[in-house]
Amino acid sequence: MAGESLLTRGNRWLSKHMFVVVVVPVLLGFVFHGYLPPNWPWGNVAIFLFAYMTFVTALEVYWRKFLHALTHLGVLLWMFCLIHLIMPGVAFLLARLFFARDFFTQLGFLIGATVPVGVTSIIWTSVTGGNTALALATVTLDTMLIPFWFPLFLQLIIGENIPVDYLNLFRNLLFMVTLPSVLGMSLTSFCRESCQRFAHSSGGFTSKIALALVVFINAARVAPEMQWNLGLVRMFLALFLLVMSGYSLGYLGSLGVRERDRGTRIAMVYNVGMRNLSFALVLAISYLPPLAAVPLTLLMLYQQPLAALVNYLLAKNAVDRARSYSLRVL
Secondary structure, three states, X not given: OHHHHHHHHHHHHHHHOHHHHHHHHHHHHHHHHHHOOOOOOHHHHHHHHHHHHHHHHHOOOOHHHHHHXXXXXXXXXXXXHHHHHHHHHHHHHHHHHHOOOOHHHHHHHXXXXXXXXXXXXXXXXXXXXXXXXXXXXXXHHHHHHHHHHHHHHXXXXXXXXXXXXXXXXXXXXXXXXXXXXXXXXXHHHHOHHHHHHHHHOHHHHHHHHHHHHHHHHHHHHHHHHOOOOHHHHHHHHHHHHHHHHHHHHHHHHHOOOXXXXXXXXXXXXXXXXXXXXXXXXXXXXXXXXXXHHHHHHHHHHHHHHHHHHHHHHHHHHHHHHHHHHHHHHO
16 A cells, blocks of 8 residues: 555654654754643653554564574573673763762663663664564563563662652553563564564554654653753763763673674674663653753763664674675685
8 A cells, every 4th residue: 555655664764764763852852842731641641652662663573583582592691781780880980980979860870771772773783784583582571571670770779769659660661561562472473464564664653753752752851950051061971981882882792602693793782782761761750850861861862873873883894894805715
């Protein structure tokens, strides 16, 4: 159908220009934050939109493919170690170095480095020619487990300083990520072709619009807390270092696994380097003071553009390797 074809092309274009989906809504949220009706339940709207995004993403995976990817258990465990142990340590050191007396900013850095792997890492892995099955397994497993470990992590780092309804947090995490993931994979296991057709056309297109809306809503809610001064310049520098540390750690970490093929390397670079920042924003604004969400909003200005830079560097590295191999053969 012509309409479906148009949506498919639109979804493909947005997939290749994810920085537009993320960066533009952030800027619009900063500019038009005063126009949002203050009495609307924006937090609930963002949660529902995020659940829909997770569901559509899960339609790309079916249980057999997911379980097969779990056979790379050593690589997965090593990635989770890099993602949830080493990267939070890097974030903590950067936050202490640049914002030693600002607890909420430090908290934002830690959450930005600890939330699950970003769904867009699958897209970038695919575009760059990486191991998409491994990226899918990492994102899906990390997302499905978050209701069980993230409340414990949050309680550990904030203690009694900030009152948080952890039971409500657990329920929202199940609704936003775990249940939609299970439902999406289960549906695809029964009607794979039609589900994936939907995910590549209208579902994919509307889920990216939903992502843009989530980013816009949360950026608008954070905008009043922004202080445009020298401290913000310092934050931009610290966040740039944090994002580049993630991509670099993924590359260096790939040198320590048995499967050192290019596909695994690319998947690790994006899985370790990218975080689900829209998810982090929803959580931060729902359960924490707005100041903790400021670093998370600004991180969105870096993650996708720098992912494009990493894509260029990885492609250039592959070309250089192929050229070097050709010269040796000749």
